Amino acid sequence: MDGIESRYEIPRTAEFLRARAYTRVALQFPDELLKDAAAVARALRRELGGGTKLYVMADTAYNSCCVDEVGASHIDAQCVVHYGHSCMSPTSNLPAFFVFGKAPLDISACCRSLLDCLRESNKPILVLCGLEYAYALDDLKGASVELCKSDSCNSEIQYAEDLCSEMNPSTSPTAEKQFPQPNGSTHNDDLSLHSDDVTTFVNSCCNVEGNTRKYNLGGLTWGISINEKMEDYLLYWIGQDNSAFANIALTFNKCDIVRYDTIANQLSRDVSHLMKILRRRYYLVEKAKDANIIGILVGTLGVAGYLNIIEQMKDLIKAAGKKSYTLVMGRPNSAKLANFPECEVFVYVSCAQTALLDSKEFLAPVITPFEAVLAFSRGREWTGEYLLDFKELITSEKPEVGSKSEEARFSFIKGGYVEDDCPQDDEENSVTSLALADVTEKALSIRNQNNDAILYQGGANSAIEYLKARSYRGLTGEYQGPVPDSVLIGRAGRAAGYSNEKTNSSQ
The missing domain is CATH 3.40.50.11850 (Diphthamide synthesis DPH1/DPH2 domain 2)
Known part of the structure; x- marks a missing residue:
């Protein structure tokens, strides 16, 4: 037990909780430390006595490196003690205490x-x-x-x-405040994230x-x-x-x-593998410029400023003449995102250390807010600077809708450099063999994955138009042509008694 108390800093944690009179505390553990959760809770309970209720949080709603304010709110926690690796992203509503651990070092x-x-x-x-x-x-x-x-x-x-090892919440990315403690006072010391220094x-x-x-x-x-x-x-x-x-x-x-x-x-x-990642991110930025429908993936509900950056992304996409949809789905994966095939690119709003989502297996690329600014802002060029923390992008200024600027860029659809602001003419013969080969390869790969895949019929400017263009519309029962053999017709009616279900006369 002495090892547990030292490794998880039990005395210092108990002192922090006692000084602020917290009575409902959530203990957040990553998967690799869950084996010690019961022992840590027992050790803290011995130090604090019976006046403090401790709750262990395991499966986090989003990323384990962020403070899980969503999970803590389910038990009305007044504070979160976060164990293990942390990205140290500012919290929105709850104060947090961090125990990083002590990994061995020669x-x-x-x-x-x-x-x-x-x-x-x-x-x-x-x-x-x-x-x-x-x-x-x-x-x-x-x-x-x-x-x-x-x-x-x-x-x-x-x-x-x-x-720091302590953090007070921030309700906005541009204005910090002291968090009221349960006893009505405010606390601010040298370790607090919002102290003067x-x-x-x-x-x-x-x-x-x-x-x-x-x-x-x-x-x-x-x-x-x-x-x-x-x-x-x-x-x-x-x-x-x-x-x-x-x-x-x-x-x-x-x-x-x-x-x-x-x-x-x-x-x-x-570190060449990281430089390869940087080159791929530049490729995704160029590819995102051709997208018309963008999905905004909400990858956090606790990091301070996430609502601001979501609204800023909406304004940015609208100013670029594109459409956006905001999606909240927990931890994204290829299966979840495949339910939104109309989205040609996704913008992932997450903490800095989980922002680089590997989308090689996804049907559409996933980019960061910084990359979205590069892709959808007129006249912006990549100077080599790279930002993963979206808080550095937040601004009170809204982009002007319909702003014009002369910019030549490489289009992955046209297969060459194009002027964004030049009117589109009917000379489709200018499409190069590179673009045709790319489209053909993508179509064949989708067809080989699923012979019953929904075919997209024509261009769409919104999800409604995309739905109308589908050859089969799922639960509505309205379709054009025969239902694919792979589709299983489910039950009809209410759960209390389906239309094709035999009733029990003895009941």
Whole structure:
């Protein structure tokens, strides 16, 4: 039990809950930590006494890295204690306390690897890590300083810090407030996300304060001189090749990056797979420009500002002369999205570390809000900058409907560069062989997957027009032509007594 109390920080968690007089607390565990949930709840109950009710949440509504405010609301929780990996996305309604855990780290081996990078590189080093290793940064810093002194090398190493372990909710992405506590008071301390020295980080990855450029990303914070750029540093990541690392690597894709594998205790310099992801995202942006009907996938109901970005995406799509539909379906997959074949592209509104949804197996591509801004805004070009956090895109300004600008771009439908604002003429003979081959290949692949697949008849500007163009309309019973053999006719009538169901005369 001593291991449980230390690993899950039972005394510190109990102190946090007692200080704020919370009586209904939700404990959120990811799947890999569920085995310890009962032991953690028992240990907390012993510390808190019988006045606090604890509820264990397991299967989260969306992503386990985000605070599950939807699940916590079912038991009227006053606070959520989040265990394990977290994206540290701001909450909307509930305060949260984070226990990241303490993953094992060989300090001496990591320190030697860090100094090897320092000797080989002509750049200063910025050390970043997964939040589960943040506890060891002070020890690593002390060991590297001592080793530098004994080795007579110049120490140009800077360390990031974990931003906070407590979070108060925000009702809007642009205005922060103190959250009222159960006893009627408000609490704000040095660890709170909304304390005076941290509030400026909420709306932007980078902020300038005096002569320092401060960064906040994925729960980590660091600062560099205003005369320096991130490209001047070698980024040294401690941890696994996961979504947190991808968030860092893609956001700072112009920087030199190395990763220290804490399991194998060796350095990895190959991040080419992440650069391939970046190139594919650019391809999806270009493909999304040809879409006419866009589905907005709601991938979170708790991250602060998600309603604002959804409304902004609607305005953006409308200004581009396209139609949008908002879909709430929990965790999206290919089967769920296949129910909306009229949508030619989906915009996934989610936290930064789950925004990159792999859509290779989907019928339609899935893009991020940042990619949607690039695809649907007139005259926008990709400069290489990449953002995964949608809060940095939120603005109070609405795009003008029908705005015009001259822009030549590559169309995957036309198979060449086109002018968006030029009127479409009837010269369909200009369609190249590339476009014809692409359309033919897609049609054959869909046909081979299901011989009874619904054929799309003609162009549609809305879901209603798309439904009318279908050869078979499902539950309405209205169809054109024979019902496919694979369709099974269900029962008719009410559940109390179907029309083809035999009644029991003895009842």
